[in-house]
Amino acid sequence: GESVGLHLPTLSVQEGDNSIINCAYSNSASDYFIWYKQESGKGPQFIIDIRSNMDKRQGQRVTVLLNKTVKHLSLQIAATQPGDSAVYFCAQSRRAGNMLTFGGGTRLMVKP
Amino acid sequence: NAGVTQTPKFRVLKTGQSMTLLCAQDMNHEYMYWYRQDPGMGLRLIHYSVGEGTTAKGEVPDGYNVSRLKKQNFLLGLESAAPSQTSVYFCASSYSFWGHRNNEQFFGPGTRLTVL
Secondary structure (H helix, E strand, O other): OOOEEOOOOEEEEEOOOOEEEEEEEOOOOOOEEEEEEEOOOOOOEEEEEEEOOOOEEEOOOEEEEEEOOOOEEEEEEOOOOHHHOEEEEEEEEOOOOOOEEEOOOEEEEEEO | OOOEEEEOOEEEEOOOOOEEEEEEEOOOOOEEEEEEEOOOOOEEEEEEEOOOOOOEEOOOOOOOEEEOOOOOEEEEEEOOOOHHHOEEEEEEEEOOOOOOOOOOOEEOOOEEEEEO
C-alpha cells in the first residue's frame, strides 16, 4: 500500500536559521505532493504543493524539493521564525482524484 | 467568511452512545472530507463527499456514517461509540478534488472526542 513517512520526528532550530524537513514516500506512482503546517489546537494549513513533473517549487520563504529517483520530498524554510513552530505533514496522492496519504508529522521547534 | 466550522469542539461519550459531528463551510465548495488524527500520526480519511447528496468511503470508514444533504454541511455520525474512536476529528473542504494543482484544502479547527 501507499505510505508516507518522515525521517525526523522533532527538529529544533535557532531563530533565523534555515530549516529542512524531510519526507519519504513509497509509491512511485504518486504524482502530487503537499506540505501542511499544523499549529497546536488548529487544523492543518496548506503550505505548498508540487507535481511530479517538477523538481522544485518556491513560495514565500518556503521551497519544496522533490527527488523522484529516491522518492524523497523536503520542505525548506528560510530564516525560520518563532511563528513557524508547528507540526509539518507531507502528503501524497496518486493521480488526480485519489485520496491523500499523510505522513506522521515532524515537530519544528524554533528557539529564540 | 467563517471558512470551515465544526461543532462541537469537545465531547466525551460512553461506550455505545451515539453522536453526530457537524461540519459547515461557507465557501461554496463541492468537496468535503472527514479525517481523524491520532497522537503521533497523520490524518486518515474516514469518508468524503464530491457533492450534495453523495458520499464515499475513505481509508478508515468502519464505525462511521456520513450524510451530505446540503452542499454546505457534512455530518459524521457514530452509531455506537467505541474507545478506539477516541481521536481528534477534522473536517475539510475544497473547490476541486485532491490532485488538482492550486487546489487548497481548508480545514476546520477540529473536534476532540473521548470515548470512555
